[in-house]
């Protein structure tokens with residue numbers, strides 16, 4: 001499975017060398033390092049198309065939710081996060097890297113407007129305390145950038161499009177084994193995510209449903225391997241993922257605007273067989 005990808009990359013590199021003027025700027029790349037329980041990341045980055053690479057160097061699973069909070073203080077953002085109420089309309093969610101296990105990585109490409117953002121992990125620890133309450137929130141300032149910089153970068157070329165809606169995933173084509181760049185569009189009306197989880201050998205959707213019904217205690221029968229948190233309604237985000245053959249779930253744990261239950265409890269979960 002690796003060989004065609006390498007040949008494709010080589011062909012692309014050769015094309016890029018032959019016609020340097022024809023290749024548009026690449027998105028700005030920003031690395032976020034997650035540990036138990038903190039984020040390391042730049043303080044300020046330029047606006048525009050940005051690829052976030054989340055490296056999980058902790059033992060627990062982590063995500064890097066990107067939250068834009070126009071003109072709000074960290075205290076106001078914290079208050080909103082612990083309120084258990086609907087998501088305030090002043091918060092926006094350009095796509096951020098989804099959950100991965102320790103020593104693994106995930107990525108997200110999204111278009112960032114200038115403003116104040118926070119990088120947050122809402123994954124609960126073994127006692128059920130969300131990591132954000134243990135220090136996993138970090139401010140990120142997105143500064144205005146000249147149009148010649150990453151603002152003018154070309155969008156990633158996707159081979160699969162996934163549309164998120166209340167409460168379903170629609171794939172433009174079935175996912176196959178290998179590496180894919182996936183464009184994610186949120187048709188709304190609510191905020192959603194796409195988390196990709198690999199089911200353990202011999203485990204099924206029924207095992208996962210039992211774990212959900214049991215209150216999602218401990219690690220379930222599946223392992224998060226990446227995805228995107230977001231994007232906002234009407235927006236797009238991208239991620240690249242390499243999938244070995246197997247059984248997977250796509251799931252959204254976003255809190256519902258009406259009853260605050262995770263969207264998986266409204267049926268926003270789907271089993272995929274990747275061959």
Ligand SMILES: [Cu+2]
Nearest residue numbers: 192252254263
């Ligand atoms: Cu959702």
